[in-house]
């Protein structure tokens with residue numbers, strides 16, 4: 643049994659969505675970051691960095707880092723085919739945009755959400771936040787372009803690989819749901835909006851999409 647330490651609307655969404663897609667047995671452990679659950683000693687013993695998500699594998703191994711968790715789940719359930727075969731161009735595209743999301747865009751989101759952590763000058767926090775928002779917007783322009791590249795597409799469809807759902811899709815959709823200006827973002831990014839909608843509507847994901855993001859009115863009209 644997997645144990646996912648989660649909090650609503652956080653980086654726990656991507657592993658949560660994949661566990662649901664796979665149909666794996668898992669238990670959710672609420673680590674509500676709004677209530678400081680990530681800073682409690684019992685959680686710091688799991689992830690000393692005090693961030694969610696964390697995943698306890700069935701053998702008791704602790705994993706942190708959303709990207710690593712996603713890749714571990716893909717490897718552990720090859721029959722779910724959540725990534726194309728190793729070495730393929732299609733897998734390369736998924737890995738490229740997963741890493742871009744986890745390393746560049748996630749970090750830009752954190753700068754816009756926690757600007758005070760990125761400067762020791764309290765007066766500079768607002769400028770850090772604005773720069774983080776600009777980086778988020780720049781990164782989404784690149785993803786919007788990538789979603790329009792149909793050279794590797796398997797059929798018409800909304801996902802990074804066209805009609806084929808992969809682990810990259812819930813990861814990117816999660817990052818999209820965090821955008822600091824959702825109405826404007828969805829307006830100027832029709833392909834991203836379509837991706838978010840398609841992920842949100844997947845039968846296995848829909849209930850947990852609501853668990854994570856129902857509090858965001860701008861996502862209601864996807």
Ligand SMILES: N[C@@H](CCC(=O)N[C@@H](CS)C(=O)NCC(=O)O)C(=O)O
Pocket residue numbers: 651652653654675680692693694695706707708709744748752
């Ligand atoms: N690199 C980490 C980042 C995790 C992260 O920053 N999680 C946020 C929620 S999305 C968090 O725990 N924030 C609480 C805090 O940093 O105090 C990952 O990909 O898992």
